Amino acid sequence: MDAFGPLSGLKVIELAHIMAGPACGQFLADMGADVIKVEKVPGGDDSRRMVPPEIDGESAAFMILNRNKRGTAINLKSPTGKAVLEKMLASADVVIENYRPGTMEGLGMGYETLKVRNPGLIYCQITGFGATGPYSERAGFDLIGQGISGLMSVTGEGAGRPPIKAGVPVGDIGAGMLAAMGILAAYIHRLKTGEGQLVDTSLLEASIVNTSWVSAIFLATGVSPGALGSAHPLSAPYQAMQTSDGWVNIGAANQANWLRLLQAVDRPELNEDARFATNSARMQNLPELIEILSQSFTRYSTAEWLQRLEAVGVPAGPVLSIGDMLKDPQVLARDMVVEVEHSRLGPVKTLGSPIKFSHTPTAIRRGSPMLGEHSREILGEYGYSDSE
Numbered sequence: 561m562d563a564f565g566p567l568s569g570l571k572v573i574e575l576a577h578i579m580a581g582p583a584c585g586q587f588l589a590d591m592g593a594d595v596i597k598v599e600k601v602p603g604g605d606d607s608r609r610m611v612p613p614e615i616d617g618e619s620a621a622f623m624i625l626n627r628n629k630r631g632t633a634i635n636l637k638s639p640t641g642k643a644v645l646e647k648m649l650a651s652a653d654v655v656i657e658n659y660r661p662g663t664m665e666g667l668g669m670g671y672e673t674l675k676v677r678n679p680g681l682i683y684c685q686i687t688g689f690g691a692t693g694p695y696s697e698r699a700g701f702d703l704i705g706q707g708i709s710g711l712m713s714v715t716g717e718g719a720g721r722p723p724i725k726a727g728v729p730v731g732d733i734g735a736g737m738l739a740a741m742g743i744l745a746a747y748i749h750r751l752k753t754g755e756g757q758l759v760d761t762s763l764l765e766a767s768i769v770n771t772s773w774v775s776a777i778f779l780a781t782g783v784s785p786g787a788l789g790s791a792h793p794l795s796a797p798y799q800a801m802q803t804s805d806g807w808v809n810i811g812a813a814n815q816a817n818w819l820r821l822l823q824a825v826d827r828p829e830l831n832e833d834a835r836f837a838t839n840s841a842r843m844q845n846l847p848e849l850i851e852i853l854s855q856s857f858t859r860y861s862t863a864e865w866l867q868r869l870e871a872v873g874v875p876a877g878p879v880l881s882i883g884d885m886l887k888d889p890q891v892l893a894r895d896m897v898v899e900v901e902h903s904r905l906g907p908v909k910t911l912g913s914p915i916k917f918s919h920t921p922t923a924i925r926r927g928s929p930m931l932g933e934h935s936r937e938i939l940g941e942y943g944y945s946d947s948e
Contacts, residue, residue, distance in 0.1 A: 565592020566920040570747070572654040573598060574629065577605040579702070579729060580686045580763060581658035582625040583736025588654070588743065589628035590913040590922045596938055597626060597929060598645065601635040604931040616905055623928040627900055627910055631929025632938045636667060645669065647942050650677050654743055658686040660699050671758045681756040682746045684739050690762040700763050705731040709767035714774050716787040724787070734766030796842040797821065797849060800879055801857040801865075808857070808865045811875035815839065820872040824865075825856040902927030 570593040574585035589595040610621040635641040688700015716724035742759035792798035795813040869876035913922040
């Protein structure tokens, strides 16, 4: 495969499974890094068994997070397997791992050991709770992180309703993003100094960074905010409104957009109402405000409201299903749904790269690897003969 992307030439060993680590590896691979995914023997990445859904026997969950990588499978319980991995890590630029805390140390391949042989190594460790602190030895999952971070207390319909997690794994994907960002910062440092370092992030911290607005409220007032449905904790009206045939999100998050919204709903007198004249007043009287606005919004369809709101300059958008989102013209124009060649299945659809570069474009050039698909090719690059 030809070199491409801003990270062309960067050698990454991915010792990761399920989601956070593979997401990090995929972000780097899309930007041109040579990411070698090392899977366990037997079985490989556990997401290979997350079925349904599947495409002709291949896990859709695995394929969505492992494209653009080369794959090998190694039995790390055997001396020969450990020797192969040690050789790979000795010359790697980056290693990503999201094993249970202590796993790599148990194999004799923790960061403190590896950096002696490879001082420039950037070692990225993604765990449930981070490498330090009283929870550092615990295993963690996205759901657990969302709960401890407070996210689940502010997600949902409000008091008296069950706690709700975000519908997507924000901790897992967020940790993958934070890890990729940390790796790139460490790489810049290495280019300046030649020094590698340990990059440490977690699912918990990835969830916590999403609480900025609601944490600000508590730090300023000492009061923990509760769930607000789709509403914003600091601005109003900024939420989903029911229409005659669905839902529309409105972003009247400042005074100028509030006045524009009043034009769209043909209710200019509401700005003279002391309950709604300022953002602070609207937040204090949010239930009454939404009840009044709802009477207007249910009169027209979502499409009609989008036209009316756009005409006056109020940011707005529909609440789409995943299927409708994947067919949306803006999503398609940004190449966020692409086709990639899988070695067994042929062309399969996947999500595109969310980052665009003007001079070093990303590319999606290979599908996710079959278990051990590139083992012979990879081992040959590390000096092993065909017979070995």
